[in-house]
Structures are given as structure tokens and as C-alpha cells.
Amino acid sequence: MRSRGTRGFSLIELLVVIVIIALGSSLAVAWLAGTHPGERLDREARELAGAFRLAADVARARQRVIGWQPLAEGYRFVSWQPGHGWQPFGERLGLDPQRWNPPLQPSRQPPAADTTTPWLVWLPDGEVVGAHIRLAGAGASRTLAVDALGVSVTGSGR
Secondary structure, eight states, rough: OOOOOOOOOOHHHHHHHHHHHHHHHHHHHHHOOSHHHHHHHHHHHHHHHHHHHHHHHHHHTOOOOEEEEEOOSSEEEEEEEEEEEEEEOOOSOOOOEEEOOOOOEEESSSOOSSSSSOSEEEEETEEOOEEEEEEETTTTTEEEETTTTTEEEEOOOO
């Protein structure tokens, strides 16, 4: 006769695994969210700087004029279409419209002339009509300087 062997996991073993997973998940969420608003603003500025670099690369590779426009809740990239003006960038190349997280108030130096013209424009030959974009929120600010040399980020506050 065969003896019954134990199979499976005990309740204690399962609880230990669940606790370890829960601790790891909570630490990951806290790390990704940042501990204060300045860190979240840093993350948003880095992501925006990366999107600006991508726009410059796409403009050169696709031989298109690409612009950047802030919106009340985020921003979008646009492309110049002869005869149609500025149109939303329709290709799926990582230049999709984005929402600010956390909500930010962008401003520009020099000030924008109107709201229909993009604040930044990348040309197919590698040139850029640049500016200093200031992102502010929760007592902190970060400035992205965009010019022919690329994008740099500086900041103040938390």
C-alpha cells in the first residue's frame, strides 16, 4: 500500500508569498510615484524632454515639420500640412497627445503670440524654432531649454 504524500502548499506558505508580493507592489508604487511633487515634476520634465528629442528625430527622418502645442490638460504634437495648416500628428511614433500628471501650468519665453501656433517647431533639416518652456506646479518649477543643440532641463523648488 502506498502512503499518501503531501502535495500543494500550506496556508502559511501561501500567506507569506502574498505578503511578500504586497510589500513589493506597495514599494514599487511609492517609488514610481515619487515622494514629493518636485520629484513628479522632474519625471514629467524628463519625459517631455525625451518627447522633444523624439520629435526632432522624427522631423529629420520623415522630412516633416513638427510642432508642439500645450493644451489645458496636457500637450500634443502637430504637423504642418500644406494647404491645411497645423494638423494633429497622426502617425503612431510615440508623439501621441499626453495629459499632464500632475496638472501643470506651462509658460514660454519668449511669450507665445497666439494659441494656434505651436510653441516649438522642428524642421526637416535639423533646425528648431526653440524656446524656454517653464513647467510649474505644487511650489516647484522646471525649465526646458530647447534649441538647435538639444534639450536641457533646469529647475527650482522642491
